[in-house]
Amino acid sequence: MKQKDKKRKASYTGRLKNLDLPDIEVLGEILDEEREATTYKTARIATKRDQTLKSGMTLKTGRVMAVMSNYQCQVQLQDEEVTASIGGRLKQFLYKSTTMLVVGDYVEVDMSLKPDYRIENILPRKNRLSRYDSGSFQKEILVAANIDQLVITSSWRMPMYKPGLIDRFLILAATHKIEPLIVVNKIDLCEDPEELEEGIAYYRESGFKVILTSTVSRAGIDELKAELKDKDSVFSGHSGAGKSSLINCLQPGLELITAEVSDFNEKGKHTTTQATMLTWDFGGHLIDTPGIKTAYLNREDIALMPKLFPGFDRYYPACRFRDCAHIAEEGCAILQALESGEMDPDRYESYRWIMENL
Numbered sequence: 001m002k003q004k005d006k007k008r009k010a011s012y013t014g015r016l017k018n019l020d021l022p023d024i025e026v027l028g029e030i031l032d033e034e035r036e037a038t039t040y041k042t043a044r045i046a047t048k049r050d051q052t053l054k055s056g057m058t059l060k061t062g063r064v065m066a067v068m069s070n071y072q073c074q075v076q077l078q079d080e081e082v083t084a085s086i087g088g089r090l091k092q093f094l095y096k097s098t099t100m101l102v103v104g105d106y107v108e109v110d111m112s113l114k115p116d117y118r119i120e121n122i123l124p125r126k127n128r129l130s131r132y133d134s135g136s137f138q139k140e141i142l143v144a145a146n147i148d149q150l151v152i153t154s155s156w157r158m159p160m161y162k163p164g165l166i167d168r169f170l171i172l173a174a175t176h177k178i179e180p181l182i183v184v185n186k187i188d189l190c191e192d193p194e195e196l197e198e199g200i201a202y203y204r205e206s207g208f209k210v211i212l213t214s215t216v217s218r219a220g221i222d223e224l225k226a227e228l229k230d231k232d233s234v235f236s237g238h239s240g241a242g243k244s245s246l247i248n249c250l251q252p253g254l255e256l257i258t259a260e261v262s263d264f265n266e267k268g269k270h271t272t273t274q275a276t277m278l279t280w281d282f283g284g285h286l287i288d289t290p291g292i293k294t295a296y297l298n299r300e301d302i303a304l305m306p307k308l309f310p311g312f313d314r315y316y317p318a319c320r321f322r323d324c325a326h327i328a329e330e331g332c333a334i335l336q337a338l339e340s341g342e343m344d345p346d347r348y349e350s351y352r353w354i355m356e357n358l
């Protein structure tokens with residue numbers, strides 16, 4: 001690590017002390033990695049920030065809770081929430097609204113021009129969640145940043161349990177370096193507990209955490225709450241899986257706030273363009289993104305798929321070829337597991353489907 005980076009890290013530690021951050025040392029490491037891997041824009045901002053910080057600023061670190069279309073952001077500082085605009089210097093680099101600030105970003109706000117608060121810096125991101133528009137260029141649209149957990153919600157029935165969709169969300173989580181949590185809801189509609197256990201076995205055996213819930217019987221709700229506590233989570237899953245019902249079960253009234261926020265914004269001139277960050281009363285945040293009902297996968301990730309597909313990590317190290325695509329290769333451990341009946345054929349089908357449709 002360069003001397004300069006060390007210094008910068010130390011100053012973060014001081015400023016961020018009271019914010020809801022994960023372990024700061026761990027975050028520091030992740031940020032260092034991210035800085036190297038980062039897109040050229042954020043890289044330029046990070047360098048630029050050191051060169052051109054204006055003098056006379058009073059910088060406070062905060063977290064972006066909502067972004068409005070008119071360059072206004074709701075920023076949670078240590079002890080207050082303020083509306084801040086994006087400083088002109090930042091705008092130079094972040095000229096496209098889709099690539100600029102997102103909910104979950106840690107930022108530095110210049111407080112010296114009160115009440116005209118200005119966001120001067122975006123701190124490097126731990127991770128980010130994006131979706132890709134379906135056009136031929138697959139333009140990346142940022143949704144949120146610095147997320148701890150992707151909650152993949154699927155219902156057992158109504159609509160029918162769809163492991164294929166869970167696979168895609170798991171891949172999405174893996175490519176974005178976000179911890180996944182699988183929630184199978186509506187288990188009150190389950191008539192055969194054995195079938196349910198079989199349905200989720202592959203994921204549990206592959207090391208994923210699976211929670212079975214019902215908003216009707218409240219089964220699994222406390223277990224889910226414990227997993228959400230003190231983390232920043234995004235709920236994903238197809239329409240009707242029960243995301244809103246679960247959120248309402250966990251904290252009655254919380255989603256109403258979202259509805260009010262967007263209503264207000266529709267009438268007013270400031271439309272929220274992305275996600276909103278809401279605070280759980282038991283600790284942590286819910287990053288509410290209306291858009292994550294389908295897992296948008298990036299075509300470029302296809303090369304990673306043979307290693308990223310959920311559960312394949314148990315097998316692929318034994319494939320004869322390091323770049324084995326598990327399709328017709330000699331000595332393929334996945335195909336062997338499939339033949340011996342150890343690998344669920346549905347999961348292999350799902351893999352092939354994703355490979356062919358990316």
Ligand SMILES: Nc1nc2c(ncn2[C@@H]2O[C@H](COP(=O)(O)OP(=O)(O)OP(=O)(O)O)[C@@H](O)[C@H]2O)c(=O)[nH]1
Nearest residue numbers: 185186188214215216238239240241242243244245
């Ligand atoms: N039987 C049963 N029904 C449930 C359960 N959870 C939710 N529902 C019902 O499922 C339907 C859809 O639930 P929502 O919470 O609106 O689903 P959602 O995932 O938020 O859907 P979108 O907002 O469209 O993405 C509602 O009619 C709920 O009452 C459950 O645990 N058991």
Ligand SMILES: [Mg+2]
Nearest residue numbers: 242243244245
């Ligand atoms: Mg909903």
Ligand SMILES: [Zn+2]
Nearest residue numbers: 319324326332
């Ligand atoms: Zn293979």
